[in-house]
Amino acid sequence: MFDFSCKDPVALNLWHVIASCEELEEGNIICTRLLGDQVAFARDPSGEIAVWRYEHGTIPTLPEMADRLPVREKYNYIWTTFGTPTADIFGITEFDEADRRNIHAASIGVKVSAPRAIENFLDMGHFPYIHTNILGVEPHTEVKEYFVDVSEERDEIIATDCKFWQPMASAASSEGAEVDYIYRVPHPYCSVLYKSSPEDEKRLDAIAVFIQPIDEENVRAHMLLSLIDTINEDTAIRLFQQTIFGQDKPILENQYPKRLPLDPRAETPIRADKSAIAYRRWLTRKGLTYGVIPAAA
Amino acid sequence: MTTALQELWYPVASSTDLVKRHVYQAQLLGREFAVWRADDGYVNVWENRCLHRGVRLSIGINDGRELKCQYHGWRYANRTAGCTYIPAHPADAPARTICNNTYPTQEAFGLIWTGDAAQGDLPDMNGFENYTVLRPIPVNAPQQLVALALAEYTFADGCQSTTDDDRSITITAKEGQSIRFFVQPCDSNLTIIRGLLNRKALGSDRISILKHHNFLLDELRGQIEAKATNLETPAPMVAKIAKISQELSEIPSESGDPRVADLRVQLMKKEMTAEGVVSLQFRAVKGKLPTFQPGAHIDVHLQNGLIRQYSLTNGPGETDQYTIGVKREPDSRGGSVAIHDDLREGDVLAISAPRNNFPLRRDALHTIFIAGGIGVTPLISMGRTLNAQGLGFEFHYFVQSEDHAAFKTVMGEFDRALTVHKGLAPDETGTKLREILNEPGQARHVYICGPGPMLESALEIAREQGWADEAVHFEYFKNTTEIDDTSSFEIDLARSALSLTVPAGQTILQVLRENGINMGSSCEQGACGTCRCGVIEGEVNHQDVYLSPAEKTEGKSIMTCVSRAAGDRLILDI
Numbered sequence: 070m071f072d073f074s075c076k077d078p079v080a081l082n083l084w085h086v087i088a089s090c091e092e093l094e095e096g097n098i099i100c101t102r103l104l105g106d107q108v109a110f111a112r113d114p115s116g117e118i119a120v121w122r123y124e125h126g127t128i129p130t131l132p133e134m135a136d137r138l139p140v141r142e143k144y145n146y147i148w149t150t151f152g153t154p155t156a157d158i159f160g161i162t163e164f165d166e167a168d169r170r171n172i173h174a175a176s177i178g179v180k181v182s183a184p185r186a187i188e189n190f191l192d193m194g195h196f197p198y199i200h201t202n203i204l205g206v207e208p209h210t211e212v213k214e215y216f217v218d219v220s221e222e223r224d225e226i227i228a229t230d231c232k233f234w235q236p237m238a239s240a241a242s243s244e245g246a247e248v249d250y251i252y253r254v255p256h257p258y259c260s261v262l263y264k265s266s267p268e269d270e271k272r273l274d275a276i277a278v279f280i281q282p283i284d285e286e287n288v289r290a291h292m293l294l295s296l297i298d299t300i301n302e303d304t305a306i307r308l309f310q311q312t313i314f315g316q317d318k319p320i321l322e323n324q325y326p327k328r329l330p331l332d333p334r335a336e337t338p339i340r341a342d343k344s345a346i347a348y349r350r351w352l353t354r355k356g357l358t359y360g361v362i363p364a365a366a
Numbered sequence: 367m368t369t370a371l372q373e374l375w376y377p378v379a380s381s382t383d384l385v386k387r388h389v390y391q392a393q394l395l396g397r398e399f400a401v402w403r404a405d406d407g408y409v410n411v412w413e414n415r416c417l418h419r420g421v422r423l424s425i426g427i428n429d430g431r432e433l434k435c436q437y438h439g440w441r442y443a444n445r446t447a448g449c450t451y452i453p454a455h456p457a458d459a460p461a462r463t464i465c466n467n468t469y470p471t472q473e474a475f476g477l478i479w480t481g482d483a484a485q486g487d488l489p490d491m492n493g494f495e496n497y498t499v500l501r502p503i504p505v506n507a508p509q510q511l512v513a514l515a516l517a518e519y520t521f522a523d524g525c526q527s528t529t530d531d532d533r534s535i536t537i538t539a540k541e542g543q544s545i546r547f548f549v550q551p552c553d554s555n556l557t558i559i560r561g562l563l564n565r566k567a568l569g570s571d572r573i574s575i576l577k578h579h580n581f582l583l584d585e586l587r588g589q590i591e592a593k594a595t596n597l598e599t600p601a602p603m604v605a606k607i608a609k610i611s612q613e614l615s616e617i618p619s620e621s622g623d624p625r626v627a628d629l630r631v632q633l634m635k636k637e638m639t640a641e642g643v644v645s646l647q648f649r650a651v652k653g654k655l656p657t658f659q660p661g662a663h664i665d666v667h668l669q670n671g672l673i674r675q676y677s678l679t680n681g682p683g684e685t686d687q688y689t690i691g692v693k694r695e696p697d698s699r700g701g702s703v704a705i706h707d708d709l710r711e712g713d714v715l716a717i718s719a720p721r722n723n724f725p726l727r728r729d730a731l732h733t734i735f736i737a738g739g740i741g742v743t744p745l746i747s748m749g750r751t752l753n754a755q756g757l758g759f760e761f762h763y764f765v766q767s768e769d770h771a772a773f774k775t776v777m778g779e780f781d782r783a784l785t786v787h788k789g790l791a792p793d794e795t796g797t798k799l800r801e802i803l804n805e806p807g808q809a810r811h812v813y814i815c816g817p818g819p820m821l822e823s824a825l826e827i828a829r830e831q832g833w834a835d836e837a838v839h840f841e842y843f844k845n846t847t848e849i850d851d852t853s854s855f856e857i858d859l860a861r862s863a864l865s866l867t868v869p870a871g872q873t874i875l876q877v878l879r880e881n882g883i884n885m886g887s888s889c890e891q892g893a894c895g896t897c898r899c900g901v902i903e904g905e906v907n908h909q910d911v912y913l914s915p916a917e918k919t920e921g922k923s924i925m926t927c928v929s930r931a932a933g934d935r936l937i938l939d940i
Contacts, residue, residue, distance in 0.1 A: 210453035
């Protein structure tokens with residue numbers, strides 16, 4: 070077995086998404102990168118998804134079972150790991166509801182670290198500036214007080230009571246309103262946000278981002294939507310999410326340092342950054358070193 | 367610890383690169399800079415990184431007075447690089463110390479010069495008093511390789527090269543034309559050649575010179591880069607990003623903790639701006655004045671020992687002076703009279719840094735300003751801020767007569783948004799206020815500042831007309847409440863683990879200070895909000911005019927200079 074480029078046991082022992090199942094091609098081997106190493110995937114003759122590491126500069130061929138990496142197929146994505154995760158992949162209960170539309174919105178490359186991308190996903194203050202006239206608009210820039218809870222038993226961060234005034238909250242909305250959000254971070258490189266479905270106030274739409282760490286400063290962001298929506302076509306929904314993410318990408322790529330600094334004195338937090346601060350502290354407690362600049366000892 | 371390289375001046379841009387309302391990205395020794403010219407001509411060279419989450423300021427917006435970060439819209443003032451507004455918390459004044467890193471700057475010879483720790487004068491430029499700036503040439507090679515190649519540059523007969531003290535290279539042709547090349551080390555493998563010709567060329571002459579040297583330098587670049595590819599590519603330079611202060615790294619509580627500072631300023635201009643109102647303009651004796659936000663005031667320490675508070679009237683980005691207005695009070699305790707009669711241009715005074723307890727929201731759909739007499743001063747700064755950003759407002763200025771209207775020139779900027787109400791009797795004022803305040807609504811805000819009775823009347827009318835408490839903002843210049851300090855009570859300090867007695871005749875503020883608690887203050891009469899403290903438990907006897915009715919009912923804050931406990935005890939969050 071080869072040596073992994075990544076030396077961080079926390080990152081090695083996590084499940085990571087490497088592709089959406091839609092990327093699988095009949096009879097072809099697809100290549101990608103994870104934690105700095107080359108990884109290939111394909112359906113083997115028996116129909117099982119195989120994932121394996123291969124040496125950079127060589128051409129990958131389908132290996133024996135013993136030489137393959139652990140695989141999970143969940144939410145229509147291919148997950149793998151370089152280590153032995155202590156927990157299974159986190160749950161998203163909405164996904165299994167009968168009337169849900171589960172859509173893979175996009176897989177987009179961004180030249181930034183995974184934790185920076187997660188922090189951007191958790192942030193509301195940028196809505197009027199980056200997603201102007203869609204998720205926010207001046208002068209409605211206030212981020213009101215919200216709650217953050219770090220659950221030890223579920224090992225997750227939850228931010229609740231998040232509110233923001235939005236001119237066009239989703240592909241299904243036609244006018245502005247104050248929207249309630251719930252944010253959840255169940256994995257250092259994954260996050261799920263929940264907002265009321267425009268079609269059924271009592272139920273929540275879920276938007277998840279699974280960040281594939283290509284290396285410490287490069288990622289592929291895979292976006293899943295799990296919606297109550299009887300009106301819009303898949304394409305319209307995808308284009309909406311891709312527009313949003315396409316607006317975030319140039320900002321993320323203009324942030325430096327690219328790795329997330331965990332030292333509390335690296336950057337200036339405000340009250341609106343409560344979830345980001347909780348996230349940085351959570352990563353420090355986990356001892357994660359991949360994609361971050363650890364706090365001074 | 368700075369290296370010798372870091373103490374030098376380097377050109378990092380041509381003056382023409384600073385296009386109006388544009389931000390230019392420069393780099394020197396691995397550090398990126400955001401370089402921009404404000405409308406008042408000042409050239410800013412800042413670290414190219416917003417202090418919030420590290421996004422490049424060079425992709426931000428230059429509105430002529432402030433630089434706005436693209437990510438969350440944080441605004442930084444021209445010259446001081448201090449943060450003046452954080453949109454996510456529109457009701458709060460940002461901590462004055464959120465300040466981006468700035469670097470020494472000079473503009474000369476058609477170039478913008480800077481350096482991490484540059485000091486002293488620019489290089490000696492003898493013979494280049496008349497000059498033409500050549501087109502800068504970036505070269506993917508280390509500085510030393512570029513300098514070596516430039517020493518061999520020829521553009522006419524009999525070219526000789528000399529290297530100057532500052533490492534620039536001057537090439538002189540036999541007939542007297544000279545080019546001086548400055549070598550800007552952006553990064554370990556990226557260098558920019560900036561040349562100056564020693565005469566001022568114009569029109570087609572200039573174009574042909576630029577083309578000539580552009581052609582030759584382009585050839586030279588090809589040669590240099592060919593050499594560079596044969597060498598091992600050096601590792602990129604990494605500029606050190608400084609840590610922020612301990613205080614800034616903690617999420618601030620709702621009410622900030624102001625600091626008292628002593629600045630020395632000189633009175634540059636003193637002139638009457640209206641009947642009984644003098645305008646004073648101060649400049650820093652040394653260095654820069656600290657950042658202010660609209661609505662802020664300063665403590666002025668007068669020569670006769672008195673301390674008085676005055677609001678700044680400055681517009682956004684006007685950071686090279688502070689302008690205040692002082693009304694001559696007939697019953698003055700000696701403050702305004704001393705200013706009017708004794709202060710002279712050229713006098714040096716001590717002032718505090720600006721303190722903002724009357725912050726301006728910039729997220730309203732419409733803002734109404736109601737100014738009475740000298741109360742106009744903080745509102746002028748606010749109006750100018752909204753005006754610069756194109757945000758909607760109306761400005762109502764109540765004065766005794768035309769002659770009593772102050773700062774007319776500056777307020778001329780408000781154009782049709784300004785209405786001056788002259789010589790109205792109290793009941794007429796009431797009617798007018800009712801008219802002005804007849805339309806409360808979502809995201810509509812009112813700011814009021816003026817004499818006590820007028821303020822009270824306006825607040826009452828606003829309440830009657832249905833304005834929400836949070837939409838009405840006011841500042842009293844004076845607290846005319848009769849202060850009753852006959853009560854005696856205990857205070858427990860939650861964070862300092864102290865239990866103290868406040869006897870009759872003493873204020874909480876005095877007792878705190880006597881016991882080593884450094885509580886800031888300004889007016890010390892319950893008007894300005896500086897000595898505010900959190901209340902954890904106990905009923906408060908409010909005697910101030912700063913807190914809103916809702917805040918007083920809520921009972922979570924107290925003005926320690928005048929207010930007291932209603933009962934036996936208060937637990938304070940200090």
